[in-house]
Amino acid sequence: xxxxxxxxxxxxxxxxxxxxxxxxxxxxxxxxxxxxxxxxxxxxxxxxxxxxxxxxxxxxxxxxxxxxxxxxxxxxxxxxxxxxxxxxxxxxxxxxxxxxxxxxxxxxxxxxxxxxxxxxxxxxxxxxxxxxxxxxxxxxxxxxxxxxxxxxxxxxxxxxxxxxxxxxxxxxxxxxxxxxxxxxxxxxxxxxxxxxxxxxxxxxxxxxxxxxxxxxxxxxxxxxxxxxxxxxxxxxxxxxxxxxxxxxxx
Amino acid sequence: xxxxxxxxxxxxxxxxxxxxxxxxxxxxxxxxxxxxxxxxxxxxxxxxxxxxxxxxxxxxxxxxxxxxxxxxxxxxxxxxxxxxxxxxxxxxxxxxxxxxxxxxxxxxxxxxxxxxxxxxxxxxxxxxxxxxxxxxxxxxxxxxxxxxxxxxxxxxxxxxxxxxxxxxxxxxxxxxxxxxxxxxxxxxxxxxxxxxxxxxxxxxxxxxxxxxxxxx
Ligand SMILES: Nc1ncnc2c1ncn2[C@@H]1O[C@H](COP(=O)(O)OP(=O)(O)O)[C@@H](O)[C@H]1O
Ligand SMILES: [Mg+2]
Numbered sequence: 001x002x003x004x005x006x007x008x009x010x011x012x013x014x015x016x017x018x019x020x021x022x023x024x025x026x027x028x029x030x031x032x033x034x035x036x037x038x039x040x041x042x043x044x045x046x047x048x049x050x051x052x053x054x055x056x057x058x059x060x061x062x063x064x065x066x067x068x069x070x071x072x073x074x075x076x077x078x079x080x081x082x083x084x085x086x087x088x089x090x091x092x093x094x095x096x097x098x099x100x101x102x103x104x105x106x107x108x109x110x111x112x113x114x115x116x117x118x119x120x121x122x123x124x125x126x127x128x129x130x131x132x133x134x135x136x137x138x139x140x141x142x143x144x145x146x147x148x149x150x151x152x153x154x155x156x157x158x159x160x161x162x163x164x165x166x167x168x169x170x171x172x173x174x175x176x177x178x179x180x181x182x183x184x185x186x187x188x189x190x191x192x193x194x195x196x197x198x199x200x201x202x203x204x205x206x207x208x209x210x211x212x213x214x215x216x217x218x219x220x221x222x223x224x225x226x227x228x229x230x231x232x233x234x235x236x237x238x239x240x241x242x243x244x245x246x247x248x249x250x
Numbered sequence: 251x252x253x254x255x256x257x258x259x260x261x262x263x264x265x266x267x268x269x270x271x272x273x274x275x276x277x278x279x280x281x282x283x284x285x286x287x288x289x290x291x292x293x294x295x296x297x298x299x300x301x302x303x304x305x306x307x308x309x310x311x312x313x314x315x316x317x318x319x320x321x322x323x324x325x326x327x328x329x330x331x332x333x334x335x336x337x338x339x340x341x342x343x344x345x346x347x348x349x350x351x352x353x354x355x356x357x358x359x360x361x362x363x364x365x366x367x368x369x370x371x372x373x374x375x376x377x378x379x380x381x382x383x384x385x386x387x388x389x390x391x392x393x394x395x396x397x398x399x400x401x402x403x404x405x406x407x408x409x410x411x412x413x414x415x416x417x418x419x420x421x422x423x424x425x426x427x428x429x430x431x432x433x434x435x436x437x438x439x440x441x442x443x444x445x446x447x448x449x450x451x452x453x454x455x456x457x458x459x460x461x462x463x464x465x466x
Contacts (some may be wrong), residue, residue, distance in 0.1 A: 059378050083384040093380050095373040101367075111383040114286075 009034050010169055010201050015112070016065035018051055025051050027225035028065070033169070033203050038195065040212045042247055043222030050094060052222070053171055056203075057089060058082055062152045069169070087115045090162035090170040090200075094155040094177065098146040098161070105142050108132055108161050132160040135191055135197075136190060138202045140211060154182035159190060163198075170194075172204045176211050188214050193201070221247060270460055278396060281389045288394050295398035302363075303356055310355055311410035315343060315417030323425065332426060336433050337440030339418045344441050348411040349449045356403055366397055408446065 009032040018026040029172065033039050043049045054060040058069060058074050067074045072085055077247035098107050108129045123131075133139045136156040146154055155175065162170060175191065176184035188211055195202060206212055211234050212219060221229040221236070221244060229236060229244050237248050259310060319339055326332050368391060371377050380387045422428040 004316055024442040054378070058380055059381060086382050089382070091379070093375045093379055095374055099371075099379070100374075110380075110385070113389060114384040 004233060007034060008017075009068075010070055011203065012068040013052070013056065014066045016052065016055060016067070017063045017088075018048070018055060018060070019213065023157075025225055026055075026062070027180075029225060030227050031203075031220060033201055035201050036199060037217045038202045038204060038215050040206060040216035041079065041222055042207060042209075042212055042217045042219060043205075044207060047094075047222050048225060049222060050173055053091075053203070053205055054175055056171065057086060057091060064248070068218070083114070087165050088167050088169060090167035091163070092155075092158055092162045092172045092175055094157040094173040098154055098158055100146050102143075102145075104133070104138070104144055104146070104149075104157050105129055107157065108164055111161065111165055128164060130240070132164045133157075135163065135194065136160045152179055155179065155183075155187055156190065159187070159194075163194060167207075168196065168198075168200055170200050170202045172202060174206055174208075175204065175207050176206065183210065184211065190214060207247075257449055270389040277388065277391060281386070281393050282397070284389075288390050291390055292394045292397055295394045298359055299398050299404060300402040303359060305411070306355060306359060307352055307406045307410040308413050310351060311348070311413035314347065314351060314410075315339065315414030315419075316421055318343070318347070318414075319418040319421040320425075323421070324355055331387040333436075335422060335426075336418075336428075336436035340415055340441050341445065343414050343418075344411050344445050345449050348414060349407050352407045352410040353403060356399070356406060368392075397455070404451075407449070411446075411455075 005056070011031075011033040013031040016026050016029040017024075028050070029048075029052060031039070031041070031052075041049060042054070050063065056069075056074075058077075059068075062075070062176040069085055072081070074082060074085065076083065085245060098104075099110065104111070109125055112125055112128060116128075130139055133142060136159055138153060138156055138160065141149060141157070142155060142235060146157070159175075172191065175187055179187065190205075191202070192215065194200065202215075204211070204215060216233055218232055219230065219236055220227045223229075223243055229239065229241065231239075236244055239245065252431040275353070319335065322338070323332070326335055326338075368377075371391070377387045377391070380390060415434075419428075419430050422433050423430060
């Protein structure tokens with residue numbers, strides 16, 4: 001495959017296990033994300049996609065398995081190193097997760113509070129905030145509260161917040177869920193233009209087949225806690241396996 | 251169908267709670283003295299909590315002083331001891347009743363407000379978002395709120411006490427033809443700073459005891 005030419009992956013999950021009591025969510029999940037690619041992970045609701053991505057950034061502790069981001073094993077990092085590594089990763093949460101007691105401006109300034117100096121971003125905070133908002137076409141909403149925005153606008157602000165530290169890896173947790181098809185298309189367009197502008201590597205979690213078709217270079221199907229099938233969209237859609245077909249049939 | 255909870259089960263739950271609270275308290279003090287400090291958020295929370303509780307504390311204090319005076323008047327009158335009213339009311343309110351009542355209503359109001367707010371932030375993943383942005387949510391959300399309530403409660407108690415005495419003076423003025431000036435002269439003869447300061451410090455410990463309500 002085109003992205004596997006002997007380069008080390010920027011992000012790698014090996015044999016990941018995670019259970020909640022008797023609920024075995026991940027049973028040896030593997031994943032490699034290569035530089036510049038859009039990898040889509042599909043799985044039905046409750047299959048452990050969010051759990052997987054949260055283990056990946058250290059928000060949850062995996063029971064077993066290794067998690068490597070740019071050759072750092074994140075399970076072995078201290079809090080400080082983990083914080084620094086996290087500045088290289090943008091995270092778009094499933095429900096946008098905007099801080100609802102803060103304005104859009106304060107939401108975007110939040111990641112800058114700790115990391116602006118460290119990253120050597122010398123621009124004025126205001127400039128960075130406006131640049132991020134312009135990227136998602138919402139500069140006029142800078143002083144509104146999240147509650148005053150529509151769902152699609154909230155998602156775009158969340159995207160701007162995920163991008164404000166100019167991360168090289170972006171993790172999207174169901175970027176189009178809960179949006180109408182037209183707004184969902186706009187978000188997908190935005191994701192593509194961001195990828196073109198900043199040349200990022202993206203891991204996209206979704207159960208939206210349209211989203212997967214448009215954006216993916218490669219796909220992994222998460223079934224029963226393992227990477228059940230892998231390949232491009234075109235390869236998977238012609239598969240004979242009923243569990244794979246179930247994703248694509250309407 | 252679960253079996254009936256036995257005494258031993260309850261005891262286990264009790265000690266688990268005590269463990270939780272001890273762990274929580276230890277973590278609070280550890281994070282409290284570790285930089286970076288969130289001064290801006292602390293000020294914001296102080297303003298928030300003081301401001302939001304002010305009306306409630308004022309109304310409660312006023313009613314407290316008013317009713318207390320109204321109800322004890324007949325008894326004191328039987329002994330011809332109305333002149334003791336200002337000193338009795340002020341000592342009782344400033345030393346004990348004011349701090350207890352105001353600490354209790356603030357615990358109810360502020361405590362449940364914080365619970366609801368942080369609970370909703372947890373389910374909407376805002377706390378996760380904070381953590382991936384390199385901010386320690388415990389420090390930013392929990393430590394600032396605990397410090398803010400601890401700082402604001404004594405102030406609220408002083409304000410509540412003052413309004414309670416005002417309510418009491420109002421009754422005396424209407425029923426007993428005592429001027430406000432005379433009433434407050436009597437009050438300030440009766441109480442000293444020594445009464446206010448231990449009472450407000452006591453409120454600090456009420457604050458901590460408020461966490462123990464989870465044991466009940
Ligand atoms: N914090 C948690 N505690 C217990 N169970 C959890 C927790 N988070 C997720 N789960 C369980 O893990 C499973 C997968 O959840 P999730 O990853 O959110 O699904 P999805 O693939 O829809 O994102 C669900 O069965 C859920 O009940
Ligand atoms: Mg999910």
